[in-house]
Amino acid sequence: MADARGTPLVELNNISIAFGGIQAVDDVSVDLYPGEVVGLLGHNGAGKSTLIKCLSGAYRMDKGEIRIKGQPVTINNPRDARSHHIETIYQTLALADNLDAAANLFLGRELVNALGMVDDAAMEAETRRIMGRLNPNFKKFNAPVSALSGGQRQSVAIARAVYFNAQILIMDEPTAALGPQETQMVAELIDELKRQNLGIFLIDHDIHQVKQLCDRAAVMKNGQLVGVVNVDEVSEDDLLGMIILGKTPEHLAA
Amino acid sequence: MAESTQAPAAAPRRNLIQSLEIDTRLLGMIGAFIIVALVFNVLTDGRFLTPRNIFNLTIQTVSVAIMATGMVFIIVTRHIDLSVGSLLATCSAVMAMLQTDWLVGGLLPLGHPALPWLAIAGGLCVGVAIGAFHGWLVGYLTIPAFIVTLGGLLVWRNVAWFLTNGQTIGPLDETFQAFGGISGTLGEQWSWIVGGLATLAALWGLWRSRRTKISHDFPVKPLWAEAVVAAIIAGGIMGFIWILNSYEIPGRVLEREFEARGEVLPEGFTAAYGLPISVLLLIAVAVVMTVVAQRTRLGRYIFATGGNPDAAELSGINTRLLTVKVFAVMGFLCALSAVVASARLSFHSNDIGTLDELRVIAAAVIGGTALSGGVGTIYGAILGALIMQSLQSGMAMVGVDAPYQNIVVGAVLVVAVFVDILYRRRTGD
Numbered sequence: 066m067a068d069a070r071g072t073p074l075v076e077l078n079n080i081s082i083a084f085g086g087i088q089a090v091d092d093v094s095v096d097l098y099p100g101e102v103v104g105l106l107g108h109n110g111a112g113k114s115t116l117i118k119c120l121s122g123a124y125r126m127d128k129g130e131i132r133i134k135g136q137p138v139t140i141n142n143p144r145d146a147r148s149h150h151i152e153t154i155y156q157t158l159a160l161a162d163n164l165d166a167a168a169n170l171f172l173g174r175e176l177v178n179a180l181g182m183v184d185d186a187a188m189e190a191e192t193r194r195i196m197g198r199l200n201p202n203f204k205k206f207n208a209p210v211s212a213l214s215g216g217q218r219q220s221v222a223i224a225r226a227v228y229f230n231a232q233i234l235i236m237d238e239p240t241a242a243l244g245p246q247e248t249q250m251v252a253e254l255i256d257e258l259k260r261q262n263l264g265i266f267l268i269d270h271d272i273h274q275v276k277q278l279c280d281r282a283a284v285m286k287n288g289q290l291v292g293v294v295n296v297d298e299v300s301e302d303d304l305l306g307m308i309i310l311g312k313t314p315e316h317l318a319a
Numbered sequence: 320m321a322e323s324t325q326a327p328a329a330a331p332r333r334n335l336i337q338s339l340e341i342d343t344r345l346l347g348m349i350g351a352f353i354i355v356a357l358v359f360n361v362l363t364d365g366r367f368l369t370p371r372n373i374f375n376l377t378i379q380t381v382s383v384a385i386m387a388t389g390m391v392f393i394i395v396t397r398h399i400d401l402s403v404g405s406l407l408a409t410c411s412a413v414m415a416m417l418q419t420d421w422l423v424g425g426l427l428p429l430g431h432p433a434l435p436w437l438a439i440a441g442g443l444c445v446g447v448a449i450g451a452f453h454g455w456l457v458g459y460l461t462i463p464a465f466i467v468t469l470g471g472l473l474v475w476r477n478v479a480w481f482l483t484n485g486q487t488i489g490p491l492d493e494t495f496q497a498f499g500g501i502s503g504t505l506g507e508q509w510s511w512i513v514g515g516l517a518t519l520a521a522l523w524g525l526w527r528s529r530r531t532k533i534s535h536d537f538p539v540k541p542l543w544a545e546a547v548v549a550a551i552i553a554g555g556i557m558g559f560i561w562i563l564n565s566y567e568i569p570g571r572v573l574e575r576e577f578e579a580r581g582e583v584l585p586e587g588f589t590a591a592y593g594l595p596i597s598v599l600l601l602i603a604v605a606v607v608m609t610v611v612a613q614r615t616r617l618g619r620y621i622f623a624t625g626g627n628p629d630a631a632e633l634s635g636i637n638t639r640l641l642t643v644k645v646f647a648v649m650g651f652l653c654a655l656s657a658v659v660a661s662a663r664l665s666f667h668s669n670d671i672g673t674l675d676e677l678r679v680i681a682a683a684v685i686g687g688t689a690l691s692g693g694v695g696t697i698y699g700a701i702l703g704a705l706i707m708q709s710l711q712s713g714m715a716m717v718g719v720d721a722p723y724q725n726i727v728v729g730a731v732l733v734v735a736v737f738v739d740i741l742y743r744r745r746t747g748d
Contacts, residue, residue: 142635143632143634143635144635153633155633159627159634160630161622161624161626161627161630161631161693162626162627163622163626164622164626168623169630172630172631172634173620173635173636174635177616182615183613183614183615183616183618183619186532186537187535190537
């Protein structure tokens with residue numbers, strides 16, 4: 066499979082990380098190709114979020130190797146990740162509630178004018194532009210994000226991830242707090258980003274949604290990788306079995 | 320919302336304050352200040368709102384107000400600094416010793432024109448260094464700021480004692496004393512000039528921000544509202560200068576000044592104090608700190624970190640280094656306040672700045688800085704300091720006994736925060 070599609074966009078090789086005595090991620094390897102969505106499945110505490118935070122720079126792995134387009138890279142902090150065009154939408158959204166949408170979208174990457182001063186007007190204009198595309202109903206540009214609804218907050222977090230020409234997108238339960246309509250919006254967005262050849266890691270609890278949105282699914286249990294499967298080759302029951310029992314479906318176990 | 324540039328009548332639900340886009344909290348604080356001033360004016364038979372007392376009030380407020388602007392940043396990033404009064408004392412001691420002892424003799428003669436400036440530079444360096452050290456303990460060693468600065472409260476108060484052997488050091492250099500208030504004022508003419516320039520700068524700022532908004536097709540407020548705001552600002556600045564310029568230098572002081580120059584005071588000659596240099600310094604600090612808060616990345620990161628430290632970290636902000644910077648700024652401002660406070664006294668005393676930490680925190684909190692972080696304004700903190708000082712000196716003028724004064728000030732602090740909580744609950748922010 067790897068040969069047919071050339072070099073993977075991301076390779077996570079033998080990643081391990083422990084907190085105190087607990088091995089949160091134990092020797093896990095997953096890869097991701099351009100234009101592909103890989104779902105990460107597992108119980109709470111299975112290690113999905115922890116694994117992905119090694120890639121986004123929130124955690125530093127103890128052991129293992131990360132390759133981007135075949136090149137080994139070091140990611141020590143979120144800034145490193147961003148410099149490799151890795152963007153993350155966290156489950157908590159990671160928004161500063163007291164700031165407005167534009168300030169959050171550009172947080173850490175503010176537009177500045179010739180004097181080095183933060184250019185709020187330019188940032189608001191850019192925010193209005195991208196929001197017009199992502200969520201045309203969004204109007205509260207001057208309110209702190211604490212005054213926004215769950216869906217609006219989500220669209221700010223998504224806008225932040227896609228604005229800066231991301232090549233690798235990590236989405237940690239992007240639809241957990243959303244209504245059906247907004248969930249549909251996220252699904253359409255994922256499809257569009259796929260067409261633009263981004264690679265997406267999608268962490269989700271909803272197996273049905275993973276079957277719908279993802280190309281492959283990696284299942285984790287107790288910090289270890291149960292297996293990676295093509296979603297078209299497995300049923301929802303197979304996936305459930307992998308999550309709960311930690312067993313690879315028999316027809317795939319070679 | 321309906322755009323109101325062309326037709327203000329099209330949006331009937333916008334009331335006057337909304338059209339003017341004035342911060343209602345600022346309005347509330349100004350209202351509280353005016354009430355305090357009027358009540359004391361009645362109780363003192365009109366002595367509270369004389370040019371002389373307003374002049375005194377402003378120079379008494381400067382030291383605490385300068386530090387309060389730094390405390391806003393500290394509290395916004397969810398920290399606290401209990402050591403500012405002691406830090407002020409250490410900086411004051413260093414500056415006093417530099418200009419009267421350490422630099423004098425072998426290096427420079429007493430009264431050398433470079434002395435005060437070297438002393439100030441030395442004090443500022445010490446302030447920044449101690450502040451940065453606090454920030455390093457808090458940010459990198461993750462010791463809670465409350466503990467670090469509680470220790471600092473004891474340490475720096477007694478370092479100051481140690482440096483001066485507990486003695487009062489003075490008199491300080493005359494140039495140095497010009498930063499204290501009454502011994503350094505701009506005089507009538509220069510006060511008007513500074514006031515005029517400040518007004519022009521404010522109006523230019525308003526005009527530019529409107530132009531930027533229009534160039535990006537953002538909604539702007541109606542022109543009449545813009546004009547009203549401009550008129551209020553211009554009137555405020557020029558009115559303030561006019562009041563300060565109305566405080567005339569007493570005849571016998573002028574007589575002495577002329578005598579010192581070997582001249583005789585001409586008949587009918589009068590002169591006014593005008594804008595004190597210390598107040599000018601406070602205004603400069605306020606402008607710079609406001610620009611930092613609203614227009615720089617540093618300020619943006621301070622507020623983002625206060626609003627959500629994890630989000631700030633995940634956005635690639637180095638929150639540890641940020642803590643060091645914020646505490647270093649606080650240290651710098653403590654040193655600046657030390658210049659003003661010791662210059663006002665004309666000497667360094669062992670108890671300088673005692674209990675200032677409480678006044679500074681109270682000023683910031685009365686000014687709307689939330690201890691939960693992420694919220695606070697520079698102008699609010701300065702207004703808070705002014706309200707505190709008005710209460711204190713107003714009660715002193717009325718003749719309230721010292722213990723009652725402190726009881727009232729303490730109670731006002733608690734009530735002010737409660738009112739702020741109610742306000743936030745109602746407006747939902």
